[in-house]
Amino acid sequence: MTYQPDRSQYPNKKADGSLDIDLKSGKFLKLWQGPQHPGITGNMSVELTVCGDEVVEGITHVGYLHRGFEKLMERRTFIQCFPIVCRICVPEPDFNEYCYAAAVEELAGIEAPEYANWIRTLILEMGRINSYLMYCGGQAGSFGMGVISQWTTYVRDLMLDRFEELTGARIYHMFILPGGVRDRLPEGFAQRMEETLCEIESTMSDVYNTMYCNAVFKKRSVGVGVIDIDLMDAYGVTGPNARAGGVAKDVRKDQPYLVYPELDFEPILGQDSDIYTRADIRRQDLLQSVDLVRQILAKMPEDGSLMAKIPSVMHWKIPRGETYIRGECSRGEYGYYLVTDGSGYPRRVNVRGPSYTHAMALLERMIVNLNIADVAGLMVSLHTYPPEIER
Amino acid sequence: MHELYTKLKQYFPLGELIEQRDNLAFITLKQEQLRPVILHLRDKENYTHLVLLTAVDWLEDNIFQLTYLLSNRANATDIGLRVMISRDSASMESIHDIWPTAATYQRELREMFGIDFPDSPRVNDDFILEGWNDIPPYRRDFDTLKYSEQTFSQRPGRETKDPAEHMKQKLYPDGA
Numbered sequence: 001m002t003y004q005p006d007r008s009q010y011p012n013k014k015a016d017g018s019l020d021i022d023l024k025s026g027k028f029l030k031l032w033q034g035p036q037h038p039g040i041t042g043n044m045s046v047e048l049t050v051c052g053d054e055v056v057e058g059i060t061h062v063g064y065l066h067r068g069f070e071k072l073m074e075r076r077t078f079i080q081c082f083p084i085v086c087r088i089c090v091p092e093p094d095f096n097e098y099c100y101a102a103a104v105e106e107l108a109g110i111e112a113p114e115y116a117n118w119i120r121t122l123i124l125e126m127g128r129i130n131s132y133l134m135y136c137g138g139q140a141g142s143f144g145m146g147v148i149s150q151w152t153t154y155v156r157d158l159m160l161d162r163f164e165e166l167t168g169a170r171i172y173h174m175f176i177l178p179g180g181v182r183d184r185l186p187e188g189f190a191q192r193m194e195e196t197l198c199e200i201e202s203t204m205s206d207v208y209n210t211m212y213c214n215a216v217f218k219k220r221s222v223g224v225g226v227i228d229i230d231l232m233d234a235y236g237v238t239g240p241n242a243r244a245g246g247v248a249k250d251v252r253k254d255q256p257y258l259v260y261p262e263l264d265f266e267p268i269l270g271q272d273s274d275i276y277t278r279a280d281i282r283r284q285d286l287l288q289s290v291d292l293v294r295q296i297l298a299k300m301p302e303d304g305s306l307m308a309k310i311p312s313v314m315h316w317k318i319p320r321g322e323t324y325i326r327g328e329c330s331r332g333e334y335g336y337y338l339v340t341d342g343s344g345y346p347r348r349v350n351v352r353g354p355s356y357t358h359a360m361a362l363l364e365r366m367i368v369n370l371n372i373a374d375v376a377g378l379m380v381s382l383h384t385y386p387p388e389i390e391r
Numbered sequence: 392m393h394e395l396y397t398k399l400k401q402y403f404p405l406g407e408l409i410e411q412r413d414n415l416a417f418i419t420l421k422q423e424q425l426r427p428v429i430l431h432l433r434d435k436e437n438y439t440h441l442v443l444l445t446a447v448d449w450l451e452d453n454i455f456q457l458t459y460l461l462s463n464r465a466n467a468t469d470i471g472l473r474v475m476i477s478r479d480s481a482s483m484e485s486i487h488d489i490w491p492t493a494a495t496y497q498r499e500l501r502e503m504f505g506i507d508f509p510d511s512p513r514v515n516d517d518f519i520l521e522g523w524n525d526i527p528p529y530r531r532d533f534d535t536l537k538y539s540e541q542t543f544s545q546r547p548g549r550e551t552k553d554p555a556e557h558m559k560q561k562l563y564p565d566g567a
Contacts, residue, residue: 063519071529075536080554106412233439233464236492247464254467255414314559323411324442324460324469337458339447350445361492390519 011056019057021049028056031372035064039142039376044359044386046379050372058367058375060360066390073349078104078178079313081346086172088351089385092131094123095329096351097176099336102257103325104178107340108310108318114259115304116180121258122296123175124327125289126163129200130156131330132286135383136204139279140211142376143220148211155203158196165189180307190297197290204287212280221275225366225378229273235365236357239332240281241382245273251328263295275381282383285330317344331355331383353388360389392416392468395436403428406473417458417471422483425474429459429489438463438470441489444496446504450531453478455506459486476506485511503529 011019011028021028034045043064049057069088073081085100086093098120105112112120133156137149160170165186167173175182211217232242242249250267252260268284270277310316318340326335332354339348363382370378396408396418405428406419420428432438438461447456459472476483485508487494497508502518505527517523526533545551 063517063521066519068528068535071533071535074531076554080558234491236441236490249464254464314555314562321411322409322417322447322458322471324415324471326442333442335442337443337445337460348445348447350443352443356495357492360495365491 010051019049021057027051033375034061039379041138041359041379041384042386044384044389046363046367046375048367048372048375053372055367055370055372055375058364060363062360062386062389065387069391070349070351073346075345077313077344078108078316078318078346081349082177083174085351086174088387088391089353090171090387091134091385092127092329092331093172094127094176095327095334096336097174098124098258099325099327099334099351100338100349101176101178103323103336103338104318105308106323106325107321107338108178108316110179110308110310112180112308113305115184115301116306116308117258118296118300118304119181119185119306120176121260121263122293122300123163123166123173123181124258124329125292125296126159128289128330129286129293130159130163132282132289133159133200135282135330135380136207136211136279136286138380139275139377140207140217142380143217145211145214145217148207151203151207155196155200158199162189162193162196165192179310180305182306184303184306193293193297197293200290201287204283208283212276212283218276220374220377221279221381222272223274224374225275225278225370225381227273227362227366231362231365235362237332237362238354239328239330239383240278240285241332241354241358243267244270244278244281246271251326251333255326257327259296259300262299263292265292275377278381278383282330315344317342326352329354331385332358334388351388351391353385353391355382355384355386355388358382359384359386392470395470399428399431402431414468415471416469417473419473419475422474422476425459425472426484426486426489428472429461429486432461432470433489436463437465440464441486441493442469444486444493444500446500446506446529448478448504448529448531449475450478455481455504457483457500457506480507481505482507482509485509485514487511503527505530 011021014020029050031048031050032045033048034040035043045061047059048055085096088096133152137152140148164170167175227245229245232247246269248267248269253267265288268281270281320340320342322339324335324337326333335352337350338346341347392410399405403424409417440462442460442462444459454475455478457474460469462469485497494512497511498514498518500506501514502520508514
């Protein structure tokens with residue numbers, strides 16, 4: 001028998017559109033999901049108002065991780081900014097490095113060498129794999145399958161080993177800087193990367209059988225958390241969240257950057273736009289990134305210049321101008337808006353992370369009428385990272 | 392982009408056009424022209440996606456620059472609409488009815504720059520800061536260093552270096 005909620009107790013709307021919620025009536029309950037909660041995606045919280053076990057209102061609260069990066073950068077020279085930008089997003093920091101570097105290069109009239117661009121693309125795809133592995137674990141965990149995250153964490157750790165040997169760091173790599181990259185691939189890197197990729201493919205096969213074919217996972221994710229196609233533009237939905245609804249947009253294809261025009265791939269699309277489809281799009285994206293890493297290692301030149309000639313970093317001034325650089329990260333469109341004023345410091349840096357729209361306006365819209373138990377699953381399925389919201 | 396600019400200019404008084412790339416241009420507008428231009432771009436030219444809304448503080452000119460970046464997903468081009476407003480009692484019309492997601496940007500700008508967007512949902516609610524009673528922190532005249540020195544105490548024994556001087560000494564230890 002299908003569950004039919006009793007909506008007779010639901011709140012009416014006031015004249016200004018807000019809900020008339022009287023907590024003293026005993027019909028409603030305030031429930032905080034986060035900031036300390038296993039079912040929350042990082043340092044944020046959602047203030048839920050529930051009626052029975054259904055959500056009637058959800059308000060996102062951020063501010064637990066504000067470090068003021070955009071303001072900090074106004075006091076730093078262009079080269080001093082590059083080591084801090086990666087800290088804006090922990091699981092996939094390299095997009096910050098790339099977008100910032102590309103924005104500075106464009107306004108300063110610098111072109112990064114081709115070999116450096118191949119390495120940049122490699123790093124971005126490695127970061128994408130890591131981000132998706134973290135997502136898979138989180139999505140499974142939100143529906144009670146804790147073991148999946150242990151498997152994906154293990155293979156993510158192998159990829160962190162590759163990052164460490166390439167960049168010297170596991171999480172914040174500080175490797176892509178204005179003008180190029182810091183180093184070339186170490187000897188035998190391709191061989192060790194191939195072993196890691198094989199391990200990831202093997203694990204993802206297990207994840208597919210255990211998670212994606214699991215009846216409970218399907219029951220709880222198919223048809224739940226559907227993003228209506230009309231909301232895609234209104235709420236600025238991008239990346240896998242949009243592609244799961246059939247929106248064939250991928251910045252790597254639409255506005256190709258780095259060496260993506262040399263690589264053979266097509267954006268992966270879905271139709272149903274529910275939690276399951278988004279999860280499956282990301283799984284396929286992950287496997288596509290595995291293939292892209294192989295393509296990059298096979299096609300990239302054996303050697304080349306790592307850095308373009310840049311001015312003395314002590315006296316580097318960039319003429320007045322503004323630009324916006326975007327890229328397709330694992331969660332959608334990631335962008336940097338940079339304004340320069342002719343001085344040695346950025347006038348304004350604005351970071352546009354996909355979570356800004358997905359975890360705020362979109363989540364608040366979609367959370368209504370959801371069962372409390374599905375809130376975590378929905379949030380994870382939007383793949384949000386709060387540091388991008390508060391920068 | 393020049394073609395679109397010429398077309399727009401038939402209907403609206405526009406300021407200068409800056410073509411940054413083939414697929415990115417910035418157009419300066421008057422405050423009152425923003426809504427009609429946005430609606431035209433959205434409904435007639437397929438710029439249906441608000442990428443970002445942010446502000447730049449030009450303190451020396453006493454103006455805020457508001458940048459509305461719109462994207463045409465079909466032909467992968469972007470237009471940045473730049474609106475200059477006075478820093479004194481800064482206020483701007485809300486566009487949350489055009490794109491609901493704009494309300495979040497406007498709430499942030501209200502908190503961080505002190506720019507008001509009347510009628511924007513929850514625009515006066517705390518967004519990132521809680522209990523902030525100083526001037527909006529992303530304004531250029533807010534001194535982060537001074538604020539830190541006044542608000543937080545230094546750990547004894549800690550030495551703070553001026554970043555520029557420290558870097559100079561590291562790079563050129565012999566003063567060359």
